[in-house]
Amino acid sequence: MTGTLNVTLPEIESLATATLKVANVSEANAASVARSIAFAERDGQKIVGLSYLPYYCEHAACGKVDGNAVPVLTRPSAAAVTVDAATGFAHPAIDLGILPLTEAAKETGIAILTVGNSYACGSLGYFVEQLAERGLVAIMTANASPSIAPHGGRTPFFGTNPIAFAAPRASGAPLVIDQSSSVVAKVAVIEAHRRGEVLPVGWALDRDGNPTTSAEAAMDGSLTAIGGYKGVGLALMVDLLSAGLSGAHFSHEASSFGDCEGGPPRTGQCILAISPERLGIADFAARSESLLTALTHEPGTRVPGARRLTARQENAARIEVDRDIWMSLEAYAAGAQRAPA
Structure with missing residues (x-):
């Protein structure tokens, strides 16, 4: 059966929660992850929505991630918040630190949240937008298992290592910029491989370092860094911020996000939150709005993240x-013996 279904945000969140609980994820952790999945579907980011849920379930079921982990928060200083994810999902660990981070930034002007012993966190934009909605400027990084070869190399060393930025604006939702250090996220190649599709030119390299449009060859090779050596430099910075500051595994030390081998990846996340008000910039949101208005003055230009907001409205x-994904998740939540492929 093919085609689509029309469902509500609460229905997506409810099904995702039920599916994760079957995979031995606690109620609280399942709810945290499910909320991000539902919001990804709402914003048209399906690549980290329901289609990614089977990977979460598989990894929770096989012990790659501890679905029952209880993250632990500490406050090493007034401007610093740290969370040990305890090899559990990143989402509940970040959720635990968001409010203390907000309070610290509004008190000191700038604060940092680091999360270690963690796992994939899906869309970084989902988290930084929450901070921008509270009047803060936010920058987030997250490292991942190896997917990008160093410039001039052939063997994956860095993860896709995304970085996100969010800032409040005077009207509408905050500005959110969310991108990986690679031309495309690894999950896009995995999906193409699963579907037997050809990759667009420029996405990946084969094991010999040559450009390829074969998803199979890309799975055995590496992703192309965005901007060549500049993207590799970005991936390095993300690794140092995410893992270096949290004590987590660097990308080359982390086990793969794509299978059940090697135990928990123990990667990390880092979020910086800045209060414009504490810096004496009371009109930051208005000035942001004027900048974005000027940016779109020329016909054909658009603000980064505009497609996400259009999808949110629609x-x-x-x-x-996707009907097939929805029905397979429903079957799994009802007691299937394995995570849906």
């Missing part, structure tokens, strides 16, 4: 999802 009442 999906306000009902969200179109």
Whole structure:
């Protein structure tokens, strides 16, 4: 059976929660992860939405990630918040630190949250937007298992290592920029491989370091860094911020996000939150708005993240999802013996 279904945001969140609980994820952790999945579907980011849920379930079921982990928060200083994810999902660990980070930034002007012993966190934009909604400027990094070869090399060493930025604006939702250090996220190549699709030119390299459009060859090779050596430099910075400051595994030390081998990856995340108000910039949101207005003055230009906001508006009442994915998740949540492929 093919096609789509129209469902609501609460329905997506409910199904995702039920599916994760079957995979031995606690109620609290499942709810945290499910919320991010539902919001990804709402914003048209399906690559980290329901289609990614089977990977979460598989890894929770096999012990790659501890679905029952209880993250632990500490406050080493007034401007620093640290969370040990205890090899559990990144989402509940970050959720635990968001409010203390907000309070610290509004008190001191700038604060940092680091999360170690963690796992994949999906969309970074989902987290930084929450801080921008509270009047803060936020920058987030997260390292991942190896996917990008160093410049001039052939063997994956860095993860896709995404970075996100969010800032409040005077009207509408905050500005959110969310991108990986690679031309495309690894999960996009995995999905193409699963579907037997050809990759666009420029996405990946084969094991010999040559450009390839074969998803199979890309799975055995590496992703192309965005901007060549500049993207590799970005991946290095993300590794040092995410893992270096949290004590987590660097990308080359982390086990793969793509299978059940090697135990928990123990990667990390880092979020910086800045209060414009504490810096004496009371009109930051208004000035941001004027900048974005000027940016779009020329016909054909658009603000980064505009497509995400358009999708959010279109999906306000009902969200179109893949029928096969939805039905396979429903079957798994009802007691299937294995995570849906």
